[in-house]
Amino acid sequence: MEQTTQERRDALGLDRPGRYWLAAVGVSASLALWGAWAYSVQLREGLVATGLRTIGQGGAAWGLYVAFDIYFVGVSFAGISAAALVRLFPLPELRPLTRMAEFLTIIALLMGGMTIMADLGRPLHGLLYLPLYARPSSPFFGTFTLVVAGYLFASLVYFFLAGRACAATCASVPSRWRWLHRLWGSGFRGTHAEAARHRVVSFWLSLLILPLLVVAHSTLGFVFGIVAGRPGWFSALQAPSFVVLAGASGLAMLTLIAASARKLMHLEDVIEAAAFRTLGNFQCVLTLAYLYLMGVEELTAGYAAPTAERALEHSLVSGSYAWMFWSTVGTLALGFGLLLWRFLSRTTRIGWYVAAAAVINVGAILKRLLIVVPSQTDGMLLPYAKGHYVPNWVELSVVAGLFGLASLAFLLFAKIFPIVPLAHPEDGAPDEAPESETRRTWIAGATLAVGLTLAIVGFAGSAGVGAEVYQDPVLPYSPLIFIAGIMLSFCTAIVYEVLPAKRPDGGS
Amino acid sequence: MxxxxxxxxxxxxxxxxxxxxxxxxxxxxxxxxxxxxxxxGSPERERTVATDDEKRKWGMAIDLDRCTGCGACVVACRTENNVPATGSAEESDGTDILWMNLLPLEDRSEGSESAPEMLPLPCLHCEDPPCVPVCPVGATYQTGDGIVAQIYDRCIGCRFCEVACPYGVRFFNWDAPEWPTSHLNTLNPDVATRPAGVVEKCTFCSHRIRSVTESARVDGVSLSDTDFQSLPACAESCPAEAIVFGDLNDPGSRVALAATSPRADQLLEHLGTKPKVFHLRRERRH
Structure with a gap:
């Protein structure tokens, strides 16, 4: 058994930095360092170091950072939804992708958080004041609490629990990272009882994470959708559009990562072509849905909308943003066409799926810029001159640095932990006397109850329930209490799965 | 471990x-x-809340028929409120801060010899301000007397208020504020300077309102509409007396009468923001 595990670990190249890996780490680290240096310039000089400027004075106050925040949070869609779908539906071909998908979610969310930090005029104040004063009246509340805290934490819990079996397997052979594998394994022994518990937990987590995901992506859509005074933004379609494009771009990014891992780590036997086909089919439907939403939006804005709305629509379709608009439509349509063609044909060629995923990602990035920028430069309702925004080297470097950081995280993770699961916690072996579930259920239930109570109290406090004037949280640290409540609620899963059985005579 | x-x-x-x-x-x-x-807590905010007479609702009327576009209001506002000088439009490169702006109106015919029609544009202190609810940390709020105020200490610089404001009257400090050396000793001690990375805006010269109302309270005298009509720096400096300030809740005040004039417009009324600055349309063209 030990030999087999060692062989499987070796096949994944764990602990063995090869030449290509070192080169990739070098490139990623250099990119990350370059981005960090560019950010230090921005911190020193202020946001004047970027291409952003005041609206109405020829600029746009939000630009590349906000567009990439939406992009990164959108990409995070992929991981957890793929993992959740595997638990809820019979999609065995996606099973090998779950680990990298979950990790993609976590990294993408962290990158999204960092992009927002890069966009803040006073990032340290943001870190301190958001937990103190965040208010549900602002869509940023949802972005901050639900996306960063709730969604990220839920993904981490899922990631941790789903990786325990693999960690325990890895801990059975000596390695530099054995301590981590042992810690992560957290006493996992692969019994029937553990497997049964994980099945229950992962099912309910999946069921909870999917609506949370829709809510989290919708709050990002609301950032734009609720702004009535900015043509192009005020639309009920924003929230659903954000969810749909997040799905398409996220699964496309997962396709690219899975294809890279398959090629570079020689995982042809593990990641089957069918996985790409399934991902491709999902992307095909989501891309078509997004093109439909875009069409509906443009027709509505161009038909008999108010003057400013129509003017903005014209600048998109035939004005200064036409090249970007039609490139977006073109890339998304090309991606859809390629995927539809693969869907109709009987053969599965991974290269086509990779190409489609790449163009869908380009389209998604362009579309995010189209959402953010034109409504500021060309969407003033008063007679301000039209604006112009081009991201400068600082913004481009910071975003490139974040991609470098994300890729570095993937490369390092792939060396210390199997990027494709070696074992699944839901596959247990019968070797143990059944554990009593009553005490476990009660403690887990109490954790959930405390978590939900804190979340409700925190939300009510943040929302100023009972206050005469809605300004500050009525209870100090309400946003923090809300976040703690959400996190504790998700900790229920860990409590239920990891809590030791009542101590029998002489050990657990 | x-x-x-x-x-x-x-x-x-x-x-x-x-x-x-x-x-x-x-x-x-x-x-x-x-x-x-x-x-x-923000001392600034506590003071405002404590001393504001909540029966009052401050408003402004700007008569476009009287406005000559001379720019005195812009200069007076800049000086009064320690707004940093950013040079010409080219030099400021989209970083200018204009608590009071003069917006050229587009509808003047090309080649016309008439004076350019300008729209004086301070913050409109909307009754239903779109900038307030979107602030993620409550750094902007409405005082009891209807002024849309900003807590600079708390602002995290996300600029959501700036993009949510349809009037373009919120300004971000893209870099640290600078003044010519000769101006440094003449900064107004009643108004805080703002650091880089925060949003700022017109306050209806709330420090002047506070000063007048506090003095009256201490002296035990009552204030009348004439005490307020030219209170903000822009109104005080306007040579044509085109700007009138006052209490919209006082039906006899000049501003309340102007607000009910058939010439009175609320900018972008259809958005439902209910601005408390009323622009009186021109009656004739020069």
């Missing part, structure tokens, strides 16, 4: 609970430390 070879669920649970307690204690200690005390 040593991880034992046979880490059991019990040992893991112990470590987890201890680590969580340590992390929670550290976070609590951090939040209870000095930054929190500094933030507990």
């Amino acid at each position: 040593m991880i034992p070879r046979n880490l059991t669920r019990r040992a893991f649970a112990h470590r987890f609970v201890v680590s969580a307690l340590v992390a929670a204690s550290a976070l609590w200690a951090f939040l209870m430390s000095s930054p929190r005390r500094a933030l507990a």
